[in-house]
Amino acid sequence: TQLLEQSPQFLSIQEGENLTVYCNSSSVFSSLQWYRQEPGEGPVLLVTVVTGGEVKKLKRLTFQFGDARKDSSLHITAAQPGDTGLYLCAGSTSGTYKYIFGTGTRLKVLA
Amino acid sequence: NAGVTQTPKFRVLKTGQSMTLLCAQDMNHEYMYWYRQDPGMGLRLIHYSVGEGTTAKGEVPDGYNVSRLKKQNFLLGLESAAPSQTSVYFCASTPGGGPEAFFGQGTRLTVV
Numbered sequence: 001t002q003l004l005e006q007s008p009q010f011l012s013i014q015e016g017e018n019l020t021v022y023c024n025s026s027s028v029f030s031s032l033q034w035y036r037q038e039p040g041e042g043p044v045l046l047v048t049v050v051t052g053g054e055v056k057k058l059k060r061l062t063f064q065f066g067d068a069r070k071d072s073s074l075h076i077t078a079a080q081p082g083d084t085g086l087y088l089c090a091g092s093t094s095g096t097y098k099y100i101f102g103t104g105t106r107l108k109v110l111a
Numbered sequence: 112n113a114g115v116t117q118t119p120k121f122r123v124l125k126t127g128q129s130m131t132l133l134c135a136q137d138m139n140h141e142y143m144y145w146y147r148q149d150p151g152m153g154l155r156l157i158h159y160s161v162g163e164g165t166t167a168k169g170e171v172p173d174g175y176n177v178s179r180l181k182k183q184n185f186l187l188g189l190e191s192a193a194p195s196q197t198s199v200y201f202c203a204s205t206p207g208g209g210p211e212a213f214f215g216q217g218t219r220l221t222v223v
Contacts, residue, residue, distance in 0.1 A: 042214025101154035
């Protein structure tokens with residue numbers, strides 16, 4: 001059973017545009033992570049959010065954890081071709097060490 | 112600074128054959144995980160281990176077995192490979208079960 005649903009599944013935009021990727025669940029997560037994966041590589045951690053309502057910024061990337069800790073979003077401002085990749089959210093529910101991944105959003109930024 | 116190393120990187124198996132995937136980490140991490148990645152499915156947890164000598168089932172454990180005889184190694188076995196096990200397999204480790212997972216580069220397995 002996939003606990004984390006991401007949308008959109010695919011996104012192709014022009015350089016300079018803004019975008020938002022969503023990660024939703026019916027479960028409450030003790031923490032939630034965002035990863036980026038490039039072809040032929042394993043996922044690389046971008047950020048971890050742990051507090052409901054928390055907002056973290058990483059250069060042009062803004063991550064938000066929902067107040068109820070059931071959802072998260074990733075917003076990219078002025079996307080660049082280097083942002084191209086597969087974005088994955090992941091999280092664990094309280095009391096477990098089982099990190100579950102979302103279905104992924106494949107982003108392509110065209111120059 | 113190797114991090115997490117997976118071997119082999121590519122493999123083709125015939126249906127019914129067996130094989131073992133090896134994951135080795137040099138970061139002294141307690142927790143290790145095996146995932147499979149299929150198009151449109153993200154990563155799905157197969158098995159995981161919270162320490163040497165322990166293993167537990169994840170979301171999709173059927174058809175796989177694992178062993179953690181040494182802290183630095185986590186082995187994933189396929190006793191009788193099936194075409195449905197064609198996938199890219201990733202190993203990951205975390206220190207103390209914390210949220211930052213370090214991944215290997217993956218093993219692309221094709222079962223024909």
